[in-house]
Amino acid sequence: MKNRLRNKYDVVIVGGGPAGLAAALGAQEAGAEHILLIDREIETGGILNQCIHSGFGLHYFKEELTGPEYAERFIRSVLSGNVEILTDSYVLDISPDLHLEVISGNDGYLHLKGAAVVLAMGCRERTRGAIRTPGFRPAGVMTAGLAQKMVNMKGLLPGRRVAILGSGDIGLIMARRLTLEGCEVVGVYELLPYSNGLTRNVVQCLDDFDIPLHVSTTVAFIHGQNRVERLTIAPVNHQLVPDPSRSRDVNCDTLLLSIGLIPENELSTRLRLRMDPATGGPQVTSTLETSLPGVFACGNVLHVHDIVDFVSEESLRAGRFAAELALGIRRPCDNISLQTGENVASCVPHSLSPDREQTIYFRVKQPMKHCLLTIGDRYEKKFRMLIPSEMIRLTLAPEVLDHYFGGKLKIDVQPQKVA
Numbered sequence: 432m433k434n435r436l437r438n439k440y441d442v443v444i445v446g447g448g449p450a451g452l453a454a455a456l457g458a459q460e461a462g463a464e465h466i467l468l469i470d471r472e473i474e475t476g477g478i479l480n481q482c483i484h485s486g487f488g489l490h491y492f493k494e495e496l497t498g499p500e501y502a503e504r505f506i507r508s509v510l511s512g513n514v515e516i517l518t519d520s521y522v523l524d525i526s527p528d529l530h531l532e533v534i535s536g537n538d539g540y541l542h543l544k545g546a547a548v549v550l551a552m553g554c555r556e557r558t559r560g561a562i563r564t565p566g567f568r569p570a571g572v573m574t575a576g577l578a579q580k581m582v583n584m585k586g587l588l589p590g591r592r593v594a595i596l597g598s599g600d601i602g603l604i605m606a607r608r609l610t611l612e613g614c615e616v617v618g619v620y621e622l623l624p625y626s627n628g629l630t631r632n633v634v635q636c637l638d639d640f641d642i643p644l645h646v647s648t649t650v651a652f653i654h655g656q657n658r659v660e661r662l663t664i665a666p667v668n669h670q671l672v673p674d675p676s677r678s679r680d681v682n683c684d685t686l687l688l689s690i691g692l693i694p695e696n697e698l699s700t701r702l703r704l705r706m707d708p709a710t711g712g713p714q715v716t717s718t719l720e721t722s723l724p725g726v727f728a729c730g731n732v733l734h735v736h737d738i739v740d741f742v743s744e745e746s747l748r749a750g751r752f753a754a755e756l757a758l759g760i761r762r763p764c765d766n767i768s769l770q771t772g773e774n775v776a777s778c779v780p781h782s783l784s785p786d787r788e789q790t791i792y793f794r795v796k797q798p799m800k801h802c803l804l805t806i807g808d809r810y811e812k813k814f815r816m817l818i819p820s821e822m823i824r825l826t827l828a829p830e831v832l833d834h835y836f837g838g839k840l841k842i843d844v845q846p847q848k849v850a
């Protein structure tokens with residue numbers, strides 16, 4: 432096994448989820464000869480392996496697939512090419528000159544060098560500690576993703592009577608999954624006045640199964656010494672503070688948390704990459720290169736995506752650009768800085784170049800009806816509805832960008848008066 436590996440690669444990819452797999456394909460298509468994909472799990476595919484519901488691939492493959500089916504298509508393409516795959520292997524550190532320290536189940540301690548490195552480590556879920564819910568610390572409190580892994584991969588039920596805190600997509604999908612498995616889902620409780628998941632998931636996972644969604648509501652106390660016994664549920668005021676005078680108790684044995692995702696950027700911060708507090712990921716150029724030349728980022732480690740198809744598209748480009756750099760092809764530097772206006776929560780990439788078509792992704796801060804998106808004064812688009820849980824993807828033509836050469840370009844959304 433040891434002899435199989437080289438010391439030097441054109442492109443090394445950290446993470447073998449949908450982002451890493453697509454980056455490997457992109458690097459291969461762009462002509463990189465030596466590509467290494469590293470993942471800490473036994474199998475590639477990332478989170479998709481536990482997402483056995485359908486709804487993946489509608490944009491990318493124009494058909495509806497399950498998570499494992501979607502991953503399988505990429506894994507097959509990667510396996511048929513020249514990409515080496517190193518699983519059960521954890522990237523411990525990356526130095527600024529792109530040496531990687533890896534600990535591998537089969538190969539032991541490894542020291543490798545990449546001419547370019549693609550970061551594709553995905554994200555993890557926020558836990559109870561992040562929101563400091565008062566109460567006891569009984570068994571039965573877990574993230575929705577862990578419950579998904581238990582049910583879909585291990586054949587275990589997390590409990591019988593389940594409450595869900597947070598209305599992120601994973602929580603919504605688990606409300607339906609657990610109902611289908613015979614559990615009673617007593618309700619989904621959301622702090623904000625609107626759902627944090629995609630509208631299609633609210634309809635298909637809650638409404639279709641008569642599962643109530645309580646917005647502007649939170650779990651104020653967790654009861655139970657050994658196992659969750661009940662929750663105190665309270666509405667919140669406009670400052671998101673629970674109102675104890677209107678609280679009530681709900682009996683249940685399990686509390687699932689679906690309260691947000693955190694990009695896994697420990698390696699990025701050790702590398703001292705310039706980060707974006709709004710996305711939790713590194714700042715990148717239009718070629719998805721970070722502030723350290725030769726290091727690229729894509730997928731959920733860069734910014735949390737709601738649709739895996741966009742992850743694949745973005746990561747194919749990251750892989751291509753990484754391979755070009757490794758092969759000595761340098762594109763012109765970006766010369767336009769992209770900035771967010773008052774109603775835009777985040778935007779990727781952080782700079783643009785007018786030399787080619789540019790893809791940008793953004794999210795709004797709060798739900799907005801009938802609004803106008805403006806990018807500088809040369810691009811406008813009307814939207815009937817924008818919500819923070821839906822990331823918007825746009826393509827900008829070079830003509831839109833030419834005018835801002837060497838300057839700043841602002842992206843913003845403003846409500847419009849409806850006649």
Ligand SMILES: Cc1cc2nc3c(=O)[nH]c(=O)nc-3n(C[C@H](O)[C@H](O)[C@H](O)COP(=O)(O)OP(=O)(O)OC[C@H]3O[C@@H](n4cnc5c(N)ncnc54)[C@H](O)[C@@H]3O)c2cc1C
Nearest residue numbers: 446448449450470471477478521522552553576730731739
């Ligand atoms: C629990 C959960 C459920 C989800 N369910 C859905 C869903 O139903 N539908 C949907 O569209 N999206 C879902 N998502 C979003 C989904 O994560 C993304 O669409 C997509 O999987 C992101 O791809 P990725 O490759 O960036 O990340 P991931 O799929 O998370 O892959 C990252 C990979 O990097 C590896 N890795 C991380 N650090 C290291 C390291 N240091 N060394 C080696 N390997 C490393 C991990 O093992 C993992 O395999 C879910 C996300 C989570 C967290």
